[in-house]
Amino acid sequence: MSIRRLSSHPSFRAFSHPAYVKVWWGGLISTLGTWMELVALGIYVTETTGRAEWMGRITALAFLPSIVLVPLAGTLADRFDRRAYLAVCTLGQALIAGALAALAAMGQLTLTPLAILCVLHGCMSALTLPVFSAMTAVILPPEQLHSGLSLDLAQANLGRIFGPALAAIVLTRGGVAWAFLINTISFVAVLVALAWMGPVSRGSARPGEGLWSGVKRGLLAAREDVGIAAALGGTLGVAALISPFIALVPVLALRVLHGDAATASLLTTVQGVGAVTAAVLAGTLAERWGRGPLLERTLLLLGPVAAAYWLSPTVAFAGVSLFILGALYLLAVGGLRTLCQGRASAELQVRVSGLFNLVLNLGYSGGVWLQGALGDRLGLRAVTACAALLFFALALGVRVLLPGRLASLEARLPPPSA
Known part of the structure; x- marks a missing residue:
């Protein structure tokens, strides 16, 4: 099916914009490499330490820099040409991935340099992701924003489908060093896409506005808009109580279900599907x-489905529940991100995108670490299932106490075109 015909479907209307298509494909290639690296890291850390808490620590280290840097990313991006800004950040990510590959190839990879490189990678990601998300809002008209942001998440999950499968092959034949090297090379696709996509609107920093003043302006805008604050x-809640399932898939596969690297790759792929x-x-x-x-509806279903996944008695049951959980998670995060981006003014879209990523990363890193640590002491199934049911209780409470609140907020966004 051609891109033109595909873009006539409501879910794919964003593909009618050539600039979006170029960035999407470049990002997909890079995402494949990223997921190969993530699977390799998860297996390496789990096999080296044998503890879920260490996987939580490594994940937290990758996301903690976002606490400081994500709020700054939007303000920084408003001071430079956004394509050049993203190109520099992408090059930095490639260099960090290359260092990881070199250490693994030389047999010098240990937990300490791994943790340092994860922090550096987290810094570059924190500076990059909000600008990429906001570029979708810049490229696309408002009525196609939901399509674009959903396709952005689909891109990440296509990487989740094929990346682990490629990782299983590479890890079997070449080891973790080759997985890290392929991820390094994959960043070239992003650089090529940025070069080909054409001009992008420059940032909108106010004359004389300092970095922290710009950050404060974004925070005030988010606080004053009831829709953005609710999102x-x-x-x-989603990040802290539900999202840890992403990082802990290898732990469930290896330690609880007594599988191997292929089992972890399979479950990760099923979630992506x-x-x-x-x-x-x-x-x-x-x-x-x-x-x-x-x-x-998505938020109400997330908790029970996540609990069912964590309590899975077999790999097959885990695969089915993870398929449903992966679908619900995309709809939830995509819907919340659309609510944030759709209600932000054009001037503040990068900063609101940064705040969204900050909250998502902060909740995720804290949730992974805490659930992993408690899981080592109290049992992984019990801790993660209770977290999922707590989220369900919160979502149900909001639904009962504030019926129709999200629907009324969403109604202020531009409706989808016919």
């Missing part, structure tokens, strides 16, 4: 039910 609160399936259906579901009601 950020929902994102924190569920997410991509949801991305294909997201536009149709949003037009049928409305973006607000779709988000409400």
